[in-house]
Amino acid sequence: MSLAAILELHGARAVVVGGGRVAARRARTLLDAGLDVHVVAPGVLPEVRALPVTCAERGYRSGDLAGAALVVAATDDAHLNDTVTAEARSLGIPVNHAGHAERGTLRFPAVARRGGVQVAVTTGRELPMLAQALTELIAPLLPDAAHLDAWAQRRDAALTVDGEARATALAGLRDDIRAHLGLPGSSA
Incomplete structure (x- = not known):
């Protein structure tokens, strides 16, 4: 069984070992989440080099994962991916094994x-x-941003009142959200 979680890693160091298409896709995902991405690979595709990442164009070395909050092993060498995954696991760093996801501790949904x-x-x-x-x-x-903003304002306003007024305001908000999504009200 796995744990579903959303991690706030903005600004954290991520290491991607590999410089091919899979590495490029994973690097973009990490960049979109605000991570500081470091790529280690002897060969790096131009599309990876064009990303705002730091590239070490060389083979992987033990110790390359130091300070990483997250690791992706995305080479075309199964043995190297296993080596990177084992090192990350030994350091307690979440790792995605691009070739065999079940060997890592992190999967990308x-x-x-x-x-x-x-x-x-x-x-x-x-x-x-x-x-x-x-x-x-x-x-x-x-929902779109306008609905979210309106619902958040209603929630914030409801939290400023006490007792039954708060419960009534929150129940109304819950019912409006459910109606927007096509679901029956909470009392149904």
Whole structure:
């Protein structure tokens, strides 16, 4: 069984070992989350070099993971990916093994985003096409920023009152959110 979690790692150091297409995709994901990405690989695709990452164009060395909050092993060498994964695990660093996800401690879910809401989907198996299809199905349900802002203002206002008035205001907000999503009210 796995733990679903959203990590706030903005500004943290991430190491991507590998310089190919998978490494490029993972580096973009990490950059989008605000991480400081360091790529280690003897060969780095131009699309990786074009990203705002630090590149060490050389082979992986023990110790390259020092100070990392997150690691991605994304080479085309299964043995090297295993080596990187083992080192990260020994250091207690979450690691994604791009070749065999089950060997790592971190998997990248498919994500639907809209208006500040983020929904992550994973299948618990190696079926990324299912996770991607589910996020496509979910994305249109996500509220836009205007609705989120209005609901947040209502919640903040409700929290300034006490007792029954607070409970009534929060119940009304809950029912409005559920109605917006096409769900029955909380009392139904």
